[in-house]
Each structure stands twice: as structure tokens, then as C-alpha cells.
Amino acid sequence: MDDRFVDVIQLIKQSRFNAIKAVNSELIHLYWNIGEYISKKIENSEWGASVVDELAKFIQKNEPALKGFSNKNIWRMRQFYETYKRFPKLSPVVREISWTNNMLLFSRCKSIEEIEFYLQLTRRENYSKRELDRQISASLFERSMMIKSINNQGKQLPSNELTDTFKDD
Numbered sequence: 001m002d003d004r005f006v007d008v009i010q011l012i013k014q015s016r017f018n019a020i021k022a023v024n025s026e027l028i029h030l031y032w033n034i035g036e037y038i039s040k041k042i043e044n045s046e047w048g049a050s051v052v053d054e055l056a057k058f059i060q061k062n063e064p065a066l067k068g069f070s071n072k073n074i075w076r077m078r079q080f081y082e083t084y085k086r087f088p089k090l091s092p093v094v095r096e097i098s099w100t101n102n103m104l105l106f107s108r109c110k111s112i113e114e115i116e117f118y119l120q121l122t123r124r125e126n127y128s129k130r131e132l133d134r135q136i137s138a139s140l141f142e143r144s145m146m147i148k149s150i151n152n153q154g155k156q157l158p159s160n161e162l163t164d165t166f167k168d169d
Contacts (some may be wrong), residue, residue, distance in 0.1 A: 021096075028095045028102070034074065035081025042078075052078070076103060087112060090119060097122045100129045104136070114141045 001017075002133050041047040056071035083106045086089050090112075093100055100120055109115045118141065 017063045024098055028099060031077045031099065032081055032084075032091075032094075035077035035079070036085070038074065039081050039085075046072045060110065083115070087116075090116060093119050093123055095128075098129070101127065101132050104129060104132055108133075108136050109141075117141045117144065 015034045038047070038052065041051070042049065048068055052074050053071045056074055056122060059066055080094075080102060097119065105115050105118055105122075109118060118132065118136065120133070121127065121140075125131075127135070
């Protein structure tokens with residue numbers, strides 16, 4: 001490869017990456033808004049649960065080119081919104097990772113603390129679905145919390161008490 005043009009290739013790759021991130025962020029924003037809309041309609045008793053099936057059929061009939069709006073996916077959008085609505089500090093972060101990774105997080109994690117842990121890690125390390133799934137399966141969160149707990153217990157002991165324990169008599 002001609003070294004004179006390596007920088008141009010890098011610019012192209014960076015712009016493509018930025019474009020994908022922008023599209024992903026906008027899709028996550030759309031899914032959030034759809035989830036919020038449905039959640040509020042159901043909460044206000046304007047819609048019943050069966051309306052999601054009707055909505056999916058309506059979209060398919062009237063806009064057949066629009067993909068990804070099956071009743072199952074629309075329910076996931078609502079679940080996505082419901083999972084994060086009480087945690088406004090996480091809302092911007094969920095827009096920075098893929099929809100697939102978001103689905104993995106709220107379907108596999110047991111607590112909001114665990115979700116936040118993997119959200120931050122996924123964003124920082126740019127985890128693929130496979131890597132995120134591997135980390136969750138390996139219980140990285142639980143192991144990290146155990147280590148943190150052990151470290152915090154050590155910090156809580158007064159320094160003279162710790163040294164006295166190992167002092168020769």
C-alpha cells in the first residue's frame with residue numbers, strides 16, 4: 001500500500017464509523033420514543049395490550065418497506081423504555097451502544113447496577129454482542145463487586161488494628 005494515502009483511508013474509516021454511530025443513536029432514540037409512547041398510552045388506559053399487535057399489523061400493511069416493527073420488537077421497545085425511564089443518567093449511555101447490546105443487557109441482567117456496569121464497560125471497550133454476552137456469562141459484574149467489597153472491607157479496618165493482627169508477640 002502506498003503510505004502517502006494511509007491518512008486518507010483513516011479519514012474515510014473514521015467517518016464511516018461516526019456515521020454508523022449517528023444512525024445507531026438515532027434508531028435508539030426512535031425506539032425509546034416508540035416505547036415511551038406505547039407505555040404512556042397503556043398507562044393512561046387509552047390503549048390495551050392487544051393494541052401492540054394491531055400497531056405491528058398496521059405498520060406492516062401500510063408501510064411494508066419498514067422492517068423491525070413486529071409486535072415482538074415493539075414490545076421490546078416498550079420494555080426498553082420501561083427499564084431505563086427511572087434512570088435518567090443512563091439514558092444518554094444507552095444511545096451509545098447498539099440495540100442488540102441493549103437487548104442483551106435488559107434481558108440478562110438482574111439489577112440496574114449490573115446493567116449500568118455492563119453499559120459503561122460496553123461503551124468504553126466498544127464490546128460486540130459476542131463479547132458482551134461472554135462477559136455477562138462469565139459473571140464479570142459479580143466478580144468485580146466481590147473484589148470491590150473485599151477491598152472496601154480492608155479500607156474500613158483502622159490501620160493499627162490491621163498491623164496488630166500480624167505483629168509478633
